[in-house]
Amino acid sequence: MSTSAGQADGGARAGRAARERPIRVLVAKAGLDGHDRGAKVVAAGFRDAGFEVIYTGLRQTPEMIVEAALQEDVDCVGLSIHSGAHMTLFPKVVELLKARGAAGVLVTGGGIIPPEDVAALQRLGVGRLFGPGSPLSELVAYVRAAVAERRASEGAAAGAGSAKGPTPTRPPS
Numbered sequence: 001m002s003t004s005a006g007q008a009d010g011g012a013r014a015g016r017a018a019r020e021r022p023i024r025v026l027v028a029k030a031g032l033d034g035h036d037r038g039a040k041v042v043a044a045g046f047r048d049a050g051f052e053v054i055y056t057g058l059r060q061t062p063e064m065i066v067e068a069a070l071q072e073d074v075d076c077v078g079l080s081i082h083s084g085a086h087m088t089l090f091p092k093v094v095e096l097l098k099a100r101g102a103a104g105v106l107v108t109g110g111g112i113i114p115p116e117d118v119a120a121l122q123r124l125g126v127g128r129l130f131g132p133g134s135p136l137s138e139l140v141a142y143v144r145a146a147v148a149e150r151r152a153s154e155g156a157a158a159g160a161g162s163a164k165g166p167t168p169t170r171p172p173s
Contacts, residue, residue, distance in 0.1 A: 023147050024074040028056040028065045030081055030089040038110070038132065039080035045136035046078075046143070062092035070100055075147045078139075079109035086113050086121065094125045104154060106146050110134065 027043040029036050036058055043055045054072045056065060069077050077097070081089055090107065097105050103125075110130035113121070118129050128142050 022050055022052045023076065023143065024052045024054070024072060025076045025078055025143065026054045026056065026065070026069050026072060026074045027078045027080065028060050028068070029058045030060055030062065030065060030079050030093070031083050031085045032059060033081055033083035033085075033111075034058055035082045036080070038082075039078075042078065042080065042110075042136065042139060045140060049136075049140040049144075051140075051143070062089060062096055065093055066096040066100060066102075069097065069105060070102060074105060075150070076106040076108060076143050078143075079107070079111075081109065081111040081113070084112070086111060087117055090121050090126050091124050098125075104150055106143070106150060108143065108146070110139075 023046075025043075025046050027039050027046070029039050039055070043053045047053045054068065054074065056068055060068075065077060065079070077093060079090060079093065090109065094107050097103060097107065106127050107125070108127040108129065110132075112132070113129055121129065127146060130139055
């Protein structure tokens with residue numbers, strides 16, 4: 001087997017494994033919000049749906065959330081915010097993920113968020129947001145579909161790149 005064919009096959013196997021692994025979700029309580037019952041219910045719902053769940057606990061900074069997301073190689077960050085700081089915390093997490101090369105991580109969440117703020121956050125790259133009383137089945141279905149779509153598009157992009165083989169390089173002059 002040629003090196004480029006082996007690399008393409010290895011890349012295809014790695015992409016397939018990433019698409020087949022359980023969805024990894026980080027559930028985080030950002031800022032000074034001390035109300036965590038909803039986040040714990042959501043984390044348990046994701047776990048019961050077969051997701052791998054990492055719960056960060058209370059009073060996390062955006063930097064701590066992004067660091068944990070990167071260390072845990074998550075597909076999704078779910079923020080629970082009831083403090084009114086959603087217009088600061090959600091955009092900061094999205095910005096930090098992009099800066100760290102993890103723009104493909106879905107950022108979603110919920111809390112007490114006015115409809116006009118939901119629209120503004122979605123324009124900034126935040127996914128669907130859920131209010132109190134949202135059925136867990138809706139959250140699970142949304143995250144499952146959004147992550148599958150992202151994995152498929154990443155797999156297609158990786159497949160297109162690996163089909164070409166290695167990028168030719170010039171020997172040093």
